[in-house]
Amino acid sequence: MAVRRRPRLGKVLRHLGLVPFLVFALFPFYHMALTSLKQDRELYDRQAVPLLIRQGPTLEHYRKLVWETGFLTWTKNSLLVAALATTASVVISTVAAYALARLRFFGVNAFGTGIFVTYLVPTSLLFLPLAQVVHWLGLADSTWSLVVTYPTFLVPFCTWLLMGYFRTVPREVEECAMVDGATRLQALVRVVLPMTVPGLVCAVLFGFTLSWNEFIYALTFTSSSDQITAAVGVTSELIRGDIYFWGGLMAGAVLASVPIVLLYVVFLDYYVSGLTAGAVR
């Protein structure tokens, strides 16, 4: 094996092979952050080098974003929607996943297939009729419409994810608890759930991330400046008529990504395991 004969060289070559991938993955973020910190003078100077800041950085774009736009309101809305939709979805999914992984009852297989099919339904297939349903529910142009509709894609995914975790808990553990006099519900709450904490953490993380990142429902069901989420606010309200909006726009894109990046940095391994479970959305 060539690698064994020249371990150092092989290793260096592999890292060199990774460089294009890393540049491709990271450059857009670097450029976004750079743009958000540049002064307009340098940003729109066509002779300037776009890859660096030469004329001094500024926080002006961020200051304007936070104090002169609805950014804080949009972020608050995003947090509210993500927190509520995730909580509701994880609760609904936990009991459904437990039933699917453990219990035998009429229609269990059909329901399992149904969950799987629903998981694959793209949000862009149903957003038009859902807009009508939202209207009938009296939630048109309200942040609450998102709290109600986001579980439609969170529940199938979280159920799918948690089923896998429930299957890893040996049946015997539960049966022991029940022999000792616990009811099935007590066995679930006191014995099985503590053993599936990693799965629950993963479900919460993904629920939050998917809610935070969702775009087409938020764009369709809400439009008033005090009801929209951060992703919609930044993409629709920061683009002005003239061309000198780029600094503020990039500042908005960076700042609205910060909560997710923080979660990501802390919980990287959970994201990897969730992704491996098929979180393609």
Next chain:
Amino acid sequence: MAVSSARIGPVLARPRLRELFDHERVLGPAFVSPALLLIGLLVAYPFGMALYLALSDAYIGRPSQFVGLRNFVTLWDSDAFRQTFQNAFVFTGTAVTLKLVLGLALALLLNEQLWCKRLIRGAVLLPWVIPTALSTLGWWWMFNSLYSVVNWTGIHLGLLEPPGPNWLGQRHYAMAAVITVNVWRGLPFFAITLLAGLVSIPRELYEAAEADGAGPVARFRYVTLPLLKPVLAIVVLFSTIFTFSDFNIVYVLTHGGPINSTHLFATLARQVGLESGQLGQGAAISLYLFPVLVFVVWAQLRFVRRQVY
């Protein structure tokens, strides 16, 4: 358990709730009913509505009438729709192929011994974690007609003729731009999932193949590929449906332009159904995503799940 319930059953005329919940036949349906209710009301019902809307002349804020297949006939007469239909296949075919090839290459690299493995993996995953609508704004700026950093870099490296292409203003360049962003955002899913598949291949198989005189290419061809096939199939199927139904990237980057050359079903459905108010036609366009969904589900259930479980 069967014995105890047979004994206790007749004695207690009104079994207490918690005892009732010890029966799988009661607890099971009770546990799945919230999810079932949600899916019924907010997925199945809207789907039925989508079918009806597609067969009606629904207009926003006006009562609708059944018109049969007229929406579909009208769509096939429209240049915008025929263009979108073609775009959807070009976009999905190119993007999924690129993601597969690049994703496999990246997974193979990540599967080797590396310095700072965790850091590299974290960096590779980042595009997939950040909200797509927001990161696409960054790409929008990178493809800007006056200040494009892509063109600046290309020109300074001698790869592009000044002033460089107007990425989002010319048909084929716009499609290339949209595909690039989709590949950028979807690559982590391919790489990390395939990496998990690679890690699960037993080392002994490679050692045995090597002992039999197989070189790196033969090992890849006869050990890695066959064993990776189930994972490859899942990844490609999942990605196909979500690439085909993509909305965010096209909406933010090009709005479907120039002259419909990057429209996908989802973005055209929104433009026709909401921006021009022809709800019925919009729903009909959205429904073109359905056959792909059916195919992916069928393929998953028929071939893939059997191998996984």
